[in-house]
Amino acid sequence: MSDKQPAAQQVDPALAADTDAPTPPQDVPSQLVETQKPSLFARIAGGSIGLSIGAALAAFIVGGLLIAVTDPATQAASRYFFARPLDTLAAGWSAAYDSYVALLQGSIFNPNGRNFTQQIRPLTETLTVATPLIFAGLAVALSFRAGLFNIGAQGQIILGAIVSGWVALNAGLPVIVMVPLILLGGIVGGAIWGGIIGVLKARTGAHEVILSIMMNYIAANLLVYLLKTPLLQREGSSNPISEKLGENALFPLLLGPQFRLHAGFLAALLAVAFVWWLLNSSTVGFRLRAVGANPNAARTAGISVASGYIVVMALSGALAGLAGAAQVAGTEKVLSTGIAASLGFDAITVALLGRSKPVGTFFAALLYGAFRAGGVSMQVSTGTDIDIVLVLQALIVLFIAAPPLVRAIFRLPDPTGAPRTKKKKSASKAVEAAA
């Protein structure tokens, strides 16, 4: 021991001197070889907040152009564009401006309302519409963080709706017991449906995208089938629809009977907090993030990747199932074939816009809720088609996905790493020889 001590001290001063440099100079070159290259998917899902905001803004600009171009008044003015070009521009501007104002008024605050209730109703509508999107968005975001692409939120929502709907229709208990029971039904239904995907992936290595798409079909048809059996079908009806839910099985309204906002929104807030804790502070979340970020290193550190897949898919499914419960007992009050609408797919875009982070997903869901709520009043008051809202949603995702694409085309350096795109250029000529 004694002869080693001086040697250690001999090293120390030189090393200590090096720590003065604020950034170790070795970093950039070493990244050229050392850094794990984030996958395209990781870069899309893990973009910065600036990217999300920028994408939304760019979508609004392009959307505004589309509104202007499709506006009848603008089109009329464009016929004499070369005589009076300003007419066309003015018409186009006012069309886009009016539409967006209507969208805003329809989703947040309507100053033309006769009383405060009517003025504030748009905001509560936005929150109501956003509630299932928050649950489903969290579901997809959670799977993203574990490196899985859960396309199956749609099916998990449907299963959540089936189980919670069945509970709501059959358990005649007081509302205080019913609400948690219905939520639990959603959790169980969704978790089973998601868990199946997780088990299949972990045991057989099948890809979760294929599995979850197929599970979506099965869920949709299972719902149609069940709605035609005495188990769920309304007595005396030939349509695939259930009985209306009883008063005891409905989520309590938060702001009284003149608004639709229900207790499901509070549950969604709790879910946001839960997922935040799960991802940032829990051991389970650590394991899931490790599996998602680098399964090889996770395995080497003794983390079971297979059980990670099962756990994350069950958790993701449970969250999606809650969206189904919120639909049944919160807004729809009946189980029908259209109970999940396109929530499961919107959830993917919500999670992308929210950068797979719980709070981000929450705000992204609010934005989508606002689109939905405001779109209706926009169509009524300005005649702009509500489908423009879908175009806006699609554009946002397109712009979020575009930066890597744009960087690839122009060979710009990747802001997350070192300037390695140029190295790839030479490598692309020939595949690396296996050593």
Next chain:
Amino acid sequence: MKLELRKVTKRFGDFTANDSIDLTVTPGTVHCLLGENGAGKSTLMNVIYGLYRPTEGQMFIDDQPVEFSGPSDAMAAGIGMVHQHFMLVPVFTVAENVALGAESIKGATLDLESTRKKIREISDRYGFQVDPDAVVEDLPVGVQQRVEIIKALVRDAEILILDEPTAVLTPAETDQLLGIMDQLRKDGKSLLFISHKLREVREISDDITVIRRGKVVGHAQPTMSTTELASMMVGKNVQLTVDKDAAQVSDKVFEVKNLTLMADNGVPLLKKVSFEVRGGEILAVAGVQGNGQTELAESIIGLHPKATGSLSLNGTELLGMSTKQVLRSGVGFVPEDRSKDGLIGSFSISENLVLDLFDSPEFSSAGTLNRSKISANADRAGTEFDIRMGSKEHTASTLSGGNQQKIVVARELSRDLQLFVGSQLTRGVDVGSIEFIHKRIVQERDKGVPVLIVSTELDEVYGLADRIAVFLHGELMGIVPPTTPRSVLGQMMAGATYEEALAADTEHSEASSGSAAKTQVTESAPRAEGEENER
């Protein structure tokens, strides 16, 4: 052709990778660029090869200023590059690979005949022994490298850049490469040789330029001692040999019996491997990569559930346990590829330091991580293992290779160990960190822990080992004392038993130096297919 760099500077943002580098490579010489990992060697090569544009400064070829907008310009100007990672298409033949990018066409068909002719010419001239019709993936690594050199020569390269060419070679292959470089030099080519392996540098170089942190810190002569060169490279006195006392054997013991592992395609990766490591000694596994060493290490920590045989640690059977159980029973493991298996690049440094302990009572309670303890652990490990980091909350990918490796080593050595298994502990690690890591391993040994080291670096093997195990094609060729000469070890790695190798070596030293070629021809073609399949 003479290559000259005058005040070449390359910056990435605020960071200066190369700071006004002056360098001249004269025809008929081998000029070595010596520097640690991260010193800026590769960046400079990429500048010369046209992959990066210099921020400032000018390059001259035969005193004419040149500017490249891409590798094709550099190639046209007579610069050829042999990359560290080969740029070859494995399923193509040698001729197809050489023709790639400069195919000659006869009518609508590819004319490979002219390429074949050129390959044969070059091959005969320099004694490459490369068959133009061999499929590249069937060739040994050393021959694949020659294909890379041929690629450059076919394009009439007069200036050849070799980027750490010996990193992937066996000692015998390395000697052959040095021979080839010597011939090229005699033929009047200008060679720029990048390396941090001092022995080779001293053997082949005419001039040595040492760079550190992007700056030229001096010129050295090949006659200088390795210690002097290393000190120049690192900027401080380094100890190249590992200081250790004789092994004090403890009662701990790790026994491997008949360990066998088959790849999914039935190819054996490990064949009835048996040996034991006693507490307080270091057993170093030597051998060319892809001969089962990786699988051996991974089998020990339970990453290959299909392995059969027995792995007994102080009487406890490890085989059949999950990786977590193995780690928790006191096995420390450093995987050979830290960025792939050892670290999560997007996780913070403190998270990486608890990657295998995050759910232990020490760092969590009731399913919630104890952030303050994890953070305190990072502070402790950072100081103890001298991990140089801006902040412990930065992601691990922002660190240099040496510091990343220190994270892995720190994590594994921070537990109370019954066995330590480490693969390629110092690969891509700077000299200063190598010294430190070696010291820690010896400390662990002196605590009485059995230590198993896998390394392709003979210097490391000799520096650390109390005994050396040699692997070939998944078989244990023998366990030899660390006093065994390098040449004997090299022959064992190519398939000779200890006795054969020893006999051949004695014979060799009696005969003239030329007869060394005899054993060098018995080149093996180690392949890592099984390893890929296994994952």
